[in-house]
Amino acid sequence: MTAIGIDYGTSNSEVVYFDGATHQHIKLDPQDKKGNKIRSSVFIYFDDELPPPPDAMVEAKVAQLKRALNEKIDKAKQGYYSASDPKEQSLYSDRIDSLRAEFHNKPSLQRKAIQQLMHAMSLDEIPLLRLVEYGKFAFGEEGFRRFLKTPNKGRLIYSPKNFLGASLDSDQKHAFIGIIAKQLAYFKRCAEEQLNRHVSTAVIGRPVKFHGTRGEEGNAQAIQIMTEAARLAGFSGVNFLDEPIAAAYKIERTLPKDTTTLIVDIGGGTTDICCIKLSPKRTNQLDRSQDLLSVTGRRLGGMDCDKGLLLKAVAPDMGMGLKMINGLPVPPTYFSDMCAVDNIPALTRFFSDDYGLDISQTMSVTREPAQLERLLTVQEEKLSARVVNSVRMAKELLSSKSTITLPLHYIEEGFDVNISQEMLKIALKPWLDKVKKLVVECLDKSPEKPEMVMITGGMSLSPIVVDALYEALLTGLPRLENDAFNSVCEGLAIQAAKHEFDSHTG
Numbered sequence: 001m002t003a004i005g006i007d008y009g010t011s012n013s014e015v016v017y018f019d020g021a022t023h024q025h026i027k028l029d030p031q032d033k034k035g036n037k038i039r040s041s042v043f044i045y046f047d048d049e050l051p052p053p054p055d056a057m058v059e060a061k062v063a064q065l066k067r068a069l070n071e072k073i074d075k076a077k078q079g080y081y082s083a084s085d086p087k088e089q090s091l092y093s094d095r096i097d098s099l100r101a102e103f104h105n106k107p108s109l110q111r112k113a114i115q116q117l118m119h120a121m122s123l124d125e126i127p128l129l130r131l132v133e134y135g136k137f138a139f140g141e142e143g144f145r146r147f148l149k150t151p152n153k154g155r156l157i158y159s160p161k162n163f164l165g166a167s168l169d170s171d172q173k174h175a176f177i178g179i180i181a182k183q184l185a186y187f188k189r190c191a192e193e194q195l196n197r198h199v200s201t202a203v204i205g206r207p208v209k210f211h212g213t214r215g216e217e218g219n220a221q222a223i224q225i226m227t228e229a230a231r232l233a234g235f236s237g238v239n240f241l242d243e244p245i246a247a248a249y250k251i252e253r254t255l256p257k258d259t260t261t262l263i264v265d266i267g268g269g270t271t272d273i274c275c276i277k278l279s280p281k282r283t284n285q286l287d288r289s290q291d292l293l294s295v296t297g298r299r300l301g302g303m304d305c306d307k308g309l310l311l312k313a314v315a316p317d318m319g320m321g322l323k324m325i326n327g328l329p330v331p332p333t334y335f336s337d338m339c340a341v342d343n344i345p346a347l348t349r350f351f352s353d354d355y356g357l358d359i360s361q362t363m364s365v366t367r368e369p370a371q372l373e374r375l376l377t378v379q380e381e382k383l384s385a386r387v388v389n390s391v392r393m394a395k396e397l398l399s400s401k402s403t404i405t406l407p408l409h410y411i412e413e414g415f416d417v418n419i420s421q422e423m424l425k426i427a428l429k430p431w432l433d434k435v436k437k438l439v440v441e442c443l444d445k446s447p448e449k450p451e452m453v454m455i456t457g458g459m460s461l462s463p464i465v466v467d468a469l470y471e472a473l474l475t476g477l478p479r480l481e482n483d484a485f486n487s488v489c490e491g492l493a494i495q496a497a498k499h500e501f502d503s504h505t506g
Helices: 055-082 085-104 106-120 128-134 140-149 170-194 215-232 243-252 302-320 333-338 343-350 353-364 369-380 382-396 421-445 464-470 486-504
Strands: 003-008 012-018 023-025 037-038 041-044 135-138 154-157 202-206 239-242 261-265 271-278 293-296 405-407 414-418 450-457
Touching: 003 170, 003 243, 003 450, 003 486, 012 170, 023 486, 037 140, 037 414, 041 140, 041 170, 041 271, 055 261, 085 106, 128 154, 128 170, 128 450, 135 140, 135 170, 140 382, 170 215, 170 486, 202 215, 202 243, 202 486, 215 239, 239 243, 239 486, 243 261, 243 293, 243 450, 243 486, 261 421, 271 421, 271 486, 293 421, 302 333, 302 382, 302 414, 302 421, 333 343, 333 369, 333 414, 353 369, 382 405, 414 421, 421 464, 450 486
Parallel strands: 003 202, 202 239, 261 450
Antiparallel strands: 003 012, 012 023, 012 037, 041 135, 041 154, 261 271, 271 293, 405 414
């Protein structure tokens, strides 16, 4: 049995194998120079025609065709009874027989229904499960670049992980099981090719809470989806480990003595915190539940920062805050819907023709319609994911620069937005206040105070974030340096190796 650690993230995913001494990072994205990480987004696309419509749509269309045929039969009957010429009656009689034959020829009606539906159907109208069943999948940079070139040829699922704990109907659950199974199967294949051995089990990282409002019900659903997806991907066994605990297991191996440590893991989709007793003597112990002092988490990550910065720095140049002739502001929901890359219903609504018409009508009653023209371009050309991605890159650059110029020329030629680190600070403040509350909650729940702190995850690279936490809450606590991007997955690989050893010895 070979076991791997999988950090299935909101923004990026990673796979690591640990042999008991060293970590081997699996290269996942051939188009990424580093290659160890891969975008978690998936582009589901069609080279040629769309998939056949669902059976329910076909049956509804058949019923509609039958109603139309019945109307024609009734008309032909009226013509038959009102005709005085026998030849004319004979023509009507033949017409009635022909229509009845057509009415009762179900295979022919179904073919006709499918043909008409296919002609009229747009990709946005196809249920997600249908796309998963019939579409082709492109992962990582290949998928994102394909999406940028041909957004109308498919659908981008920007962050599948963000949907796992949400309210999903049966078809939507099966759709996400299918999406994640494809990703996990790809990860497994990459690991097997590079390790030159069969990979049978995995330890997958999980946030403390998958969804902000559904509590344990959302967590249970997310674990169920991930477990079923792993089974479909070919894994014979799967275990889950809280992401901050995984990061703790990685740093534990570097400690000279037993230390109570606060782990703050701020990732792309969630913030997860634990206070845990770490010990170099217990690194190979599988069950460490007695060492865990407190744990808390919330769906509150880097993607929220991206949206906040977009609304603060970019949206005002796209019409946010403008007044209409009646004195009312342009609807702010335009801009929150534009950002909703992790909310399929909201984004589908934003990309609809009716929504575009609504923006156009608002432009006609706005004194400065040119800015709203940019919003309309994003809506018509389905550029939401690209805009959010641009702002994410700007946020990362502002970790080391005081100001940057963000080029958005794909929206409008010459459209540049200047963003300062101060602007980022203002945009991050509401988010940071919530992160601080989580830290306080974890500290209050712990029976022991931490001796050290480790801040990890992508957002830990922002000086604004680290300064804010130390200024208010962590003053005086020594900070453990760590690999912000790899600590979680390397910890998951350590846990996977423990399970692998336990299975051999058990």
